[in-house]
Amino acid sequence: MVNIYSTTEEKIIAAAREVFIQKGMDGSRMQEIADRAEINKALLHYYFRNKDKLFTKVFEDVFSNVLEMFERIFSTETESLDAFIELFVTNYINLIRQKPFIVQFVLHELNQNPERVAGFIKSSKIDPGKIIALISKEPENSALQLLDPIHVMVNIMSMCIFPFLARPIIKEVLLSGSDEEFESFLDIRAGQVLAFVRLAIFNNNNPTP
């Protein structure tokens, strides 16, 4: 719930985040946000003139979390493609695991408002060209000569993100329904993805020495 020691504005944002994430922009009610922030509705409008501005604020806060992590990863110097992929996969899965709601929230907004989200990414310091280049210059004996670097990039992202979106299906249908089992699934997820990718593109399962 909402920390009672924070300022009113922080309480509002925290409450709004909870509600917006769970119900989406259209499904959320200003009344519910006010209740959860333990203030009244009028005060919401005092701090953020209307629902749309409040939503935008919350979205930008949440999305900047993702962007910062990406920027951190993309600006880390790595000695090899393998090292970069390891960095990417482990950090990404870790972040999402800590804040699983992010994925759904961003994806929903992505489809309501594609230009806005794409704009955010483009105006960040993230440069996917860097990895595409890294992948492209792998030695000729590697499997990467058969694969399009962009598809490889998409493959890696897919495997990191998708399980969090399909959580209920994985939990109920592939596993046997318990939360603990899904957590165990996540415990080994990064390792499994990494092994899968290494087998596909380096033909072995060894990290670069």
Added chain:
Amino acid sequence: MVNIYSTTEEKIIAAAREVFIQKGMDGSRMQEIADRAEINKALLHYYFRNKDKLFTKVFEDVFSNVLEMFERIFSTETESLDAFIELFVTNYINLIRQKPFIVQFVLHELNQNPERVAGFIKSSKIDPGKIIALISKEPENSALQLLDPIHVMVNIMSMCIFPFLARPIIKEVLLSGSDEEFESFLDIRAGQVLAFVRLAIFNNNNPTP
């Protein structure tokens, strides 16, 4: 748009599907559905007592599309794991490409109403155990001894579905923004996923003879 030769009920469902898919349950207006079906609002309530019942009807129709395809795939006898994966990947990507809206729609409902969707799947003839078993009994020299079959299954599904969810990001950030380029991306997607999976689990890129 809506076929003028269909019955009123069909027109309503077609119109409702368009609107619900684009705006979600909460974002949709009965008025817009009525306009698009070229009838008036009262008639909506005559055929489907309320918005919720109409939504449920539309969702069940759409979701049964996916289920039928899965059931078809899962009941096809294949001679090898490789053949099964090829069947799965190509059919799945094909279906989604024809009806890209399905993914987002199902995923949204999945998170609003996890039990319902999981229930649908469970009560279908789909048995993921069959593939898990197929994967598990691969020869000992295969890479599959290193990988958890469930994760392999999730990997394959992720790579098929995710691109349709992240479409705007792939289009704007990884490609250079044109729809044609995204379509070309999709043209080779099934082949790329298949090659990636084969490299990972069979150590080569050859279909079973």
Added chain:
DNA sequence: GTCTATAACCGGATAGAC
């Protein structure tokens, strides 16, 4: 079955006191 008109309600937003 289909329509017009309207009831009933809900939710975002504002006025104005403190």
Added chain:
DNA sequence: GTCTATCCGGTTATAGAC
């Protein structure tokens, strides 16, 4: 800054004629 009270537009849903 925070509250109570209220307005007002929009949306679902129904009544009732044809």
